[in-house]
Amino acid sequence: MDLRKYVDKIKPAFEEGGKFAALHSTFDAFETFLYVPNTRTSKGSHVRDCNDLKRVMIIMVLALMPALIFGMFNVGYQRIDGPEYTILQNFWYGFLKVLPIIIVSYVVGLSIEFASSQIRKEEVNEGFLVTGMLIPMIVPVGTPLWMVALATAFSVVVCKEVFGGTGMNIFNPALVARAFIFFSYTASISGENVWFADNVDGHSGATALSQWADTGATQYSVCDALIGTIPGCIGETSTIAILLGALLLVATGVASWRIMLSVFAGGLAMGLVFNAIGANAYMQVPAWQHLIYGGFAFGAVFMATDPVTAAQTNTGKWIYGFMIGVLAVLIRLVNPGYPEGMMMAILFMNGIAPLIDHYVVDANIRRRNKRVKLAK
Amino acid sequence: MSKNIEEKEPLFSAKNMASLTNPFNKNNPVLVQILGICSALAVTVQLKPAVVMALSVTVVTAFSNLIMSLMRNSIPARIRIIVQLVVIATLVILVDQFLKAFVYDVSVQLSVYVGLIITNCIIMGRVEAFALANKPWPSLLDGIGNGLGYGMILVIIGFVRELFGSGCLWGYKVIPEWCYEHGYVNNGLMLFPPMALILVGFIIWIQRSRNKDLQEK
Numbered sequence: 001m002d003l004r005k006y007v008d009k010i011k012p013a014f015e016e017g018g019k020f021a022a023l024h025s026t027f028d029a030f031e032t033f034l035y036v037p038n039t040r041t042s043k044g045s046h047v048r049d050c051n052d053l054k055r056v057m058i059i060m061v062l063a064l065m066p067a068l069i070f071g072m073f074n075v076g077y078q079r080i081d082g083p084e085y086t087i088l089q090n091f092w093y094g095f096l097k098v099l100p101i102i103i104v105s106y107v108v109g110l111s112i113e114f115a116s117s118q119i120r121k122e123e124v125n126e127g128f129l130v131t132g133m134l135i136p137m138i139v140p141v142g143t144p145l146w147m148v149a150l151a152t153a154f155s156v157v158v159c160k161e162v163f164g165g166t167g168m169n170i171f172n173p174a175l176v177a178r179a180f181i182f183f184s185y186t187a188s189i190s191g192e193n194v195w196f197a198d199n200v201d202g203h204s205g206a207t208a209l210s211q212w213a214d215t216g217a218t219q220y221s222v223c224d225a226l227i228g229t230i231p232g233c234i235g236e237t238s239t240i241a242i243l244l245g246a247l248l249l250v251a252t253g254v255a256s257w258r259i260m261l262s263v264f265a266g267g268l269a270m271g272l273v274f275n276a277i278g279a280n281a282y283m284q285v286p287a288w289q290h291l292i293y294g295g296f297a298f299g300a301v302f303m304a305t306d307p308v309t310a311a312q313t314n315t316g317k318w319i320y321g322f323m324i325g326v327l328a329v330l331i332r333l334v335n336p337g338y339p340e341g342m343m344m345a346i347l348f349m350n351g352i353a354p355l356i357d358h359y360v361v362d363a364n365i366r367r368r369n370k371r372v373k374l375a376k
Numbered sequence: 377m378s379k380n381i382e383e384k385e386p387l388f389s390a391k392n393m394a395s396l397t398n399p400f401n402k403n404n405p406v407l408v409q410i411l412g413i414c415s416a417l418a419v420t421v422q423l424k425p426a427v428v429m430a431l432s433v434t435v436v437t438a439f440s441n442l443i444m445s446l447m448r449n450s451i452p453a454r455i456r457i458i459v460q461l462v463v464i465a466t467l468v469i470l471v472d473q474f475l476k477a478f479v480y481d482v483s484v485q486l487s488v489y490v491g492l493i494i495t496n497c498i499i500m501g502r503v504e505a506f507a508l509a510n511k512p513w514p515s516l517l518d519g520i521g522n523g524l525g526y527g528m529i530l531v532i533i534g535f536v537r538e539l540f541g542s543g544c545l546w547g548y549k550v551i552p553e554w555c556y557e558h559g560y561v562n563n564g565l566m567l568f569p570p571m572a573l574i575l576v577g578f579i580i581w582i583q584r585s586r587n588k589d590l591q592e593k
Contacts, residue, residue, distance in 0.1 A: 144561075162581075183568065184565040185564065
């Protein structure tokens, strides 16, 4: 049977007054998923770009793929006897461990999105496609599924829908989900046991950052951190895989290279300041190593660049990114409670971003006013 | 005689009852007037201190309203604030001493927040907005209503925070051990004040979606 005809046939049931009117948004989402919508702008003039939200989101998801696939392999590799298996066996093991987290995150998040857009009588947005993929990548593989579900629900409702849905949120929803788990169930997201999928007694190990915080040295080499064969959250370990994603994002113009560059610059600058102080062994860790260990690179490439929560002006982007880098390294080195500072730094700067934009725009207006006065 | 009849109003007239019950619904001091948020965040980690705090504030609002209403015609308007402060401070000290004498452990838990009842905006707000312009009986009802309306929110938040934050209610374990054995973990975020603020937000959300006339355009 012709699919188009079938969709047209069942369409009236989902319109106002139809049998399934309560599922209108869901129907609409799947129809536009199957076919390009032929609705035209009914009033006023619009400038449309073929690079719509759907395409932007898909490119984001594609950019996440290298880090995700490597993360799955790494989950297998971090088993107690992981190195004895082949790459494919390790990947398959990790795939089976990570897939449930991805499914839970998508099912919970999308059902809330669908329900709330139905209540608001809006179309379902594609915003959660990326968030739903980011959440599994920034939690440890040992996180219980119900915590992922609860955190996803919390972040979609409190951080996103309350503010008006996709594009209206102040804070990055994926990071809010992580922050929820971090503050609610601290023991499930930090420590020595959560980074491994196999619950073998005696198989534990701290992340590089915890080791740094304890002794100022880590057993994992720079090469390991670049490739990513170290314990950590699922998607964050491999700097090379993350940079592959970054290349795609910058080449397609989906994410701002200014933010990425300035986050790294900020982290490096703050690291150098602490190198100069050098009060303890941790502060003497070479500044550039901060950029490749932990979640720094992942945050810089995929989280800080979120176009909704980042600063919008170009000057603002430089300031915003630089401050994220500065704060992330500051929290790592100075606050003993949080081995990883990237989450806090990005969330904090998410809140400040509108203020930065305000002053950048303000300064621009003043500069132009001055020029007008000079011309007179 | 005729004067008496003129002023006669039944003790529980509709108007008087409204000043008692409105704070529970459309004029809740926490949800609608957004007063008393600070202590709603500070003392609601557990149910018991929340209930004690609710009762203490109710006693203070009720009697400060009553006393100020009795004195309303004899206080010069220019010094009324200082008189209010004296009355409220006296009542707060009485409540504080009472708690120290009879429920010492809760008093220790509440620490400075008993003394800080004096800064709770609800009390002075009600005295200024209601007691100074109304007779003693309605003022007393208004004080009780607002105190309990505030207390209601405290108890709801305290209930949720203690249940999910530490698995207890009134200090007794209510979440059974087998839940923990099957992987349930207490929610640490509930123990932080920000979560109380988010809960207040949720309650405001529910209340506004039920009362259409509270929704701002």
